[in-house]
Amino acid sequence: MKITLTTKNDRETLSLAKSLGPYLEPGIQLLLDGDLAAGKTVFAKGVGAGLGIEENIKSPSYTLLCIYEGRLPFYHFDTYHLNGIDDFYDLGFDEYLDGDGVALIEWASVVRDGFPYGFIAVAMEKFPEDENRRRLTFTAVGAEHQRVLKEWQEHEHIGL
Ligand SMILES: Nc1ncnc2c1ncn2[C@@H]1O[C@H](COP(=O)(O)OP(=O)(O)OP(=O)(O)O)[C@@H](O)[C@H]1O
Ligand SMILES: [Mg+2]
Incomplete structure (x- = not known):
């Protein structure tokens, strides 16, 4: 299953992502590229907004991980500075996967090889001719993640 859609500005991306919130469950991983x-x-x-987090969510590109408390714990990673999944384990980050919260990883292609659990992949692409347009492609690996993606699509009429 694959969902492809475009957003016309950052507000649309924000509200699209927010609409995922109610469908997220403990142990869901979102791999963004x-x-x-x-x-x-x-x-x-x-x-984060969809999980009811009121705190300002900042880029974890230097801290590597930011943790927030909402309806569920939210583990926000940026793996740009890592070399692969082994670094992820060395930092003890696997502790936050498949657990009590939702994990979201930016630059996830770095840790995709050998990633130990299912996930929803979100690929984001720019358009050369329009600086505010983005194409988002969603795919899911693993039965649980496929079910969540499908429920979101069906109930929110995403990409239909
Ligand atoms: N349709 C859109 N969706 C999302 N962001 C958009 C869109 N159009 C324009 N933008 C702008 O693009 C920028 C995206 O920045 P953001 O920090 O989210 O990117 P990023 O992928 O996390 O980058 P990095 O690789 O540095 O982590 C913001 O300035 C945002 O306002
Ligand atoms: Mg970023």
């Missing part, structure tokens, strides 16, 4: 300024952090802010 896309070039610099593709909108990964904007998407993360939307997910």
Whole structure:
């Protein structure tokens, strides 16, 4: 299953991501990819809002991980500065996967090889001719993540 859609500005990306909030469950992983300024952090802010987090969600590009408390714990990673999944384990970050909260990883292609659990992948692409437009492609690996993606699509009429 694959969902492809475009957003026309950052507010649309924010509200799209926010609409995912109610469908997220403990142990859901969101793996985001896309070039610099593709909108990964904007998407993360939307997910955070959808989980009822009121704190300002900031890019974890230097801290690598930010933890927030909402309806569920929210673990926001940026793996740009890592070399692979082994670094992720060395930092003890696997402790936050498949657990009590929702994990979102920016630059997830870095840790995709050998990633130990299912996930929803979100690929974000810019359009050369329109600086405010983004194409988002959602796919899911694993039965649980496929079910969550499907429920979101069906109930919110996403990409239909
Ligand atoms: N449709 C859109 N969706 C998301 N962001 C958009 C869109 N159009 C324009 N933008 C702008 O693009 C920028 C995206 O920045 P953001 O920090 O979210 O990117 P990022 O992918 O997290 O970058 P980085 O690789 O540095 O982490 C913001 O300035 C945002 O306002
Ligand atoms: Mg970012």
